[in-house]
Amino acid sequence: MQRMIRGWGVVALCVGAISACHGDHQRGRADRTATRGHGPTMASGPGSGLTRERVSRWGKPSAPVDVRLDTRAVGGGAYDVTLIATPRRDVGALELDLDGRTLVVGPTRAGEPRTMTTRVVLDADGGREIAGSAGMEVGRHRRRAAASARLGAAAKPAPRYRIVRLPDGSEAAEVRP
Amino acid sequence: MTGTKLTTTTAAVAIAALLGLGLGLAACGDDPAPSEPDAAPCTIPVDGECRGNVVARCVADAEVTEDCTATQATCTRGAAGFACVDECAQAGVTEIATCAGDNLTSCATVGGRHVVVTDACQVGQTCAQPTGQPAACTVDLCAPIGPLGLCNDDMLVRCSDGAPAVTDCTATNQVCGYGGDAAGYACVAPGAAFVVTGTVRYEDRPPLTSGALAAITPVVARGAEVTVVLDQGSTVLATAHTSDDGSYTLRYDTTAGAMVHVMVTARSTVALRPIRVQRAQNQVHAFGGPSFAAAAIVEHDLLVTDASALSEAFNILDQAVSAMDTIRDDLGATPVMLTARWSRGSNQGTYYSNRSIVLLGSTSDDDGYDDTVILHEIGHFVEDTIGRSDSPGGSHDGSPTDPTLAWSEGFSTYFNMAVRGAPHYMDSNSGGGWGYNADTSLTRAMAGGAIGQDVSEDMVSECLWDLGDGGSGDDDPAISASHADVLRVAPAYLATATLRSVGVSGVDLVDFLDGWLVAEGLASCTGTRGVITTTHAFPYDYAGPAGACP
Numbered sequence: 001m002q003r004m005i006r007g008w009g010v011v012a013l014c015v016g017a018i019s020a021c022h023g024d025h026q027r028g029r030a031d032r033t034a035t036r037g038h039g040p041t042m043a044s045g046p047g048s049g050l051t052r053e054r055v056s057r058w059g060k061p062s063a064p065v066d067v068r069l070d071t072r073a074v075g076g077g078a079y080d081v082t083l084i085a086t087p088r089r090d091v092g093a094l095e096l097d098l099d100g101r102t103l104v105v106g107p108t109r110a111g112e113p114r115t116m117t118t119r120v121v122l123d124a125d126g127g128r129e130i131a132g133s134a135g136m137e138v139g140r141h142r143r144r145a146a147a148s149a150r151l152g153a154a155a156k157p158a159p160r161y162r163i164v165r166l167p168d169g170s171e172a173a174e175v176r177p
Numbered sequence: 178m179t180g181t182k183l184t185t186t187t188a189a190v191a192i193a194a195l196l197g198l199g200l201g202l203a204a205c206g207d208d209p210a211p212s213e214p215d216a217a218p219c220t221i222p223v224d225g226e227c228r229g230n231v232v233a234r235c236v237a238d239a240e241v242t243e244d245c246t247a248t249q250a251t252c253t254r255g256a257a258g259f260a261c262v263d264e265c266a267q268a269g270v271t272e273i274a275t276c277a278g279d280n281l282t283s284c285a286t287v288g289g290r291h292v293v294v295t296d297a298c299q300v301g302q303t304c305a306q307p308t309g310q311p312a313a314c315t316v317d318l319c320a321p322i323g324p325l326g327l328c329n330d331d332m333l334v335r336c337s338d339g340a341p342a343v344t345d346c347t348a349t350n351q352v353c354g355y356g357g358d359a360a361g362y363a364c365v366a367p368g369a370a371f372v373v374t375g376t377v378r379y380e381d382r383p384p385l386t387s388g389a390l391a392a393i394t395p396v397v398a399r400g401a402e403v404t405v406v407l408d409q410g411s412t413v414l415a416t417a418h419t420s421d422d423g424s425y426t427l428r429y430d431t432t433a434g435a436m437v438h439v440m441v442t443a444r445s446t447v448a449l450r451p452i453r454v455q456r457a458q459n460q461v462h463a464f465g466g467p468s469f470a471a472a473a474i475v476e477h478d479l480l481v482t483d484a485s486a487l488s489e490a491f492n493i494l495d496q497a498v499s500a501m502d503t504i505r506d507d508l509g510a511t512p513v514m515l516t517a518r519w520s521r522g523s524n525q526g527t528y529y530s531n532r533s534i535v536l537l538g539s540t541s542d543d544d545g546y547d548d549t550v551i552l553h554e555i556g557h558f559v560e561d562t563i564g565r566s567d568s569p570g571g572s573h574d575g576s577p578t579d580p581t582l583a584w585s586e587g588f589s590t591y592f593n594m595a596v597r598g599a600p601h602y603m604d605s606n607s608g609g610g611w612g613y614n615a616d617t618s619l620t621r622a623m624a625g626g627a628i629g630q631d632v633s634e635d636m637v638s639e640c641l642w643d644l645g646d647g648g649s650g651d652d653d654p655a656i657s658a659s660h661a662d663v664l665r666v667a668p669a670y671l672a673t674a675t676l677r678s679v680g681v682s683g684v685d686l687v688d689f690l691d692g693w694l695v696a697e698g699l700a701s702c703t704g705t706r707g708v709i710t711t712t713h714a715f716p717y718d719y720a721g722p723a724g725a726c727p
Contacts, residue, residue: 058529058557060550060604061586061634063611064574089576093224095254097608104222104254129540133608138575139635140618142254144388146608148541155540158486158521164411164440164463166404172442172463173456174406175485 063143064088065134071149077122079151085134086113095135095144120151127153224258230290232259246289265291269617276304276312277599293386323399323421324449324502325361328353328374333364354428355417358447362420369415369428371471376423377401377441379481379491382546384603388610390546393483397423398491400445400452400498405429408436408468418447431471439477440465443490450501451514454490457523462490486521489545493517493536496551496596500559503596507661508668510563515555519545529557542606549593549602556589564588564667567683577623577631580685587637587686588667591615595660600642615642621714628687628716629680636713637686643708644693656704658697666692677721691721702726 070082083098089110096103096116105114114134122128128151135144161173218238225234232243232252245252245261253262265271265284270293274283281304285294303320306312319336321327326335331353333344346353346364354372356363377398382390399421405414414437415429431437443454443462454462464481481488494517501512516533518525523538527550534554536544544550560566568585577583590602600616613635620636644656645663670692671684680687690709694701702719706726709715719726 058554058568058570058585059572060527060544060553061590061602061613062572062574064572064576088572089574093258104224104226104259106223129607131541131607133606135608135611139620139633141575141613141635142611143574144606144608144611146541146606146610148539148607150540159484161463162411163460164406164413164465166402166442166461167413167416168446170453171460172440173458173460174411174440174463174465175487176438176465176467177482177485 061143063134063136063145064091064138065094065136065145067132067134067145067147069130069132069147069149071130071151074119077124077126077152079120079122080117081120081130081132081149081151082115082117083132083134083147084113084115085132085145086111087134087136091136093136095142096132097135098132099130122152125153127151127155129155224254225260227252227254227259232261234259249286249289249291251290251292263291264293267617268293268614274306274312276306277601281312281314321420321422325400325418325420325447326363327420327422327424328362328426333362335362352428354426355415358418361418361447362426365428368430370430370433371473371475372426372428373405373437373439373469373475373477374424374426375439375477375479377403377419377425377479377481378423379495380483380488381492381495382483384546384548384601384605384612386601386603386612386614388603388605388612390605390610395480396495397421398441398481399423399495400447400450401491401494402442402444402446403427404440404442405437406440406465407431408438418445429471433471435471436468437471438466438468439479441479441481441491443487443494445494445498449505449512450498451512452494452497452501452517453514454493454497454517454519456520457518457525462487462520464491489521489538489543490519492546492548493519493551496548497555499596500552500555500592503661503664504559504563508559508563508664510668513562515558517551521545527554529554529561532558532562534558540607542604544604547603547605548597549590550604552593552596553589553602556592557585559592559664560585560588560667563672565671565684567685573634575620575633575635577633580629580632580681580687581683583632583634583637584685584689586634588641588689590634590638591641592664594638594642595645595664598660600646602638615639616646619712621712622716624714626716627680628718630716632686632715636715640686640708640713640715641689643712644705656701656708658701662696663693666696670695674722679718686715687717690717691723694719694721694723694726699724699726 065085065087067085072080074080085096087108087110091108094105094108094114098116098118103116108114129148131148133144133146135142159175161175164172164174166172219235219240221233221235225232230245230252234241243261250261250263270282270284272284274281283294284291303317304312305315318341319339322334322336331346333346333353335342351364352367354365356365378395379398380393381396382393385391398419401419403419403425404416405427407414414431415427417425417427419425440463445452464487466479469475481491497515504510504512519536519538521538525535527537527544528535566585568582573586594600600614603612604610615638620633620639622632623630641663645658645660647657647659666689676688709717
């Protein structure tokens, strides 16, 4: 059972695996939750989707965890945002961070998703970037992977540019403030 | 345990306390039932937690708190859970400043806590630490000049034998101007009717050792192509490159009063630094200033802002400039063209492939300001173009892995450290990022493992850093080599040598050590053993082509 805490906009921060929030240990429930997102969802980092395929060749050092955010509009400008962190190796602990809130969960096996949910209420016509991340010890130091999602109004568009042909024939995309 | 006290709480009180701290936690599962104050179990996670700068943990089912401020420490999470950690002691930093690249590092007390403070030397300064004295920033008179020289009105300034040399161009009835990519700034024949001069800067967000980014700081744009563009038709009238102090001088002809503007592009067409930073569509990033009327002399500075979504492109160019200078000056190699692809919002990953680096620009992970990530990928470029790599690729996270992959990644991370002169790797992201210090971390090989065992890329980086960090602040003084000495093994040995059939097939740490002892001689065996065998427990056999170590 999840409880609302008045005034804090948080739905639940679940200590333990995703199933712990529901009082059972059915992996299938975790899968459903993880794919239940409504609205904008963005996964990033070297462990996610297409990125992993391309990054893995000569990529940068990464954290051995896949992180993504699912968002669901619940009306009234409110969104439930769920961070799903799935380590690719057995870890002694996972530190989950979602929209400025931190939660440490204990030993987690490779492939076992851990989640954390928060409710975000936007102002009318407002928009926000929500950040979520997961960190763990690797060797003697910590590594962290992150994901973000945009809620509400779209972000400001990128500055417009125009093409200037350079003397060697190549093109420059010029932005002028 | 100074500042420690024991308290007992009920679950309800604990939740109320958490609400009071603004954490907004809600219990999972059923509603907590009311219970007697001393009957409830301690609800703090097994690793403890931070409440402000106070550590809280459960001991024998009772809540224990420790105020870290009492010991000038910071509540943070370590390998054994949350604890009070003295950041300075952990980093081995004292109140006496030391050099970390061209940064001054010292310990300060801020808000009652010890914190490591890093102050970057100003442009044109380098960090130096005379024996027995604190480190200080000193002026490197040639640093702001760079390989292209610069113009100060009609005075030409070039660097000669490590010192500036000034030539008055008017003495030969010439003017100071850009003489082409091969010559750089030079005394040139007068002729162009108009001149525009100024300084190009971009807004940088330097990486912090924690992995976070510092606040926006304007820095000069070194070696960037700069042009005068006629507004009408966007015709390029003249081209030059910025000097290493960001200054430029452009002489051009057009109709008097015609509206023109200065455009700086994130590329260098100079053979010494062949770099281009592009959008995914192969267009070079460029920033244009406001228009002005062509006139005899105009002064015009440019600041590439973060808001333009272009400043990171110029930061990537700046890191590549540093890398090219290392390739040229320290490795004695002729650089080949490096292409970098980045744009804000790009989510195509961060990787090296075919003389190009691709960098993330996404909201969750933008590597445009991540100097060490950029230089790590350029490290792969160095392997590919002047060294050798047999890495199979694949993901890597510091865990023991294929020795050729560990070598390639560890070398690339070390390349970043060598270029910056600091043992740090940092990667920012929307979650705060992470950082790693190869000088204070210790990653060891598996005890009793074979010479071909899987190893960590971190161990490789740490070994290379320890071998090359000779000079002031060296914590393993049996080896007095420089980072340039370490890097040179790649082009001088690995690129061409027939490798021994020891360990795994392909270039790995074993092959580097073979080349290292060839370059450094058997006199370096003792120091090398200290780093490789004693400190990192790697079972190298010291029986390479240089001969057997005594």
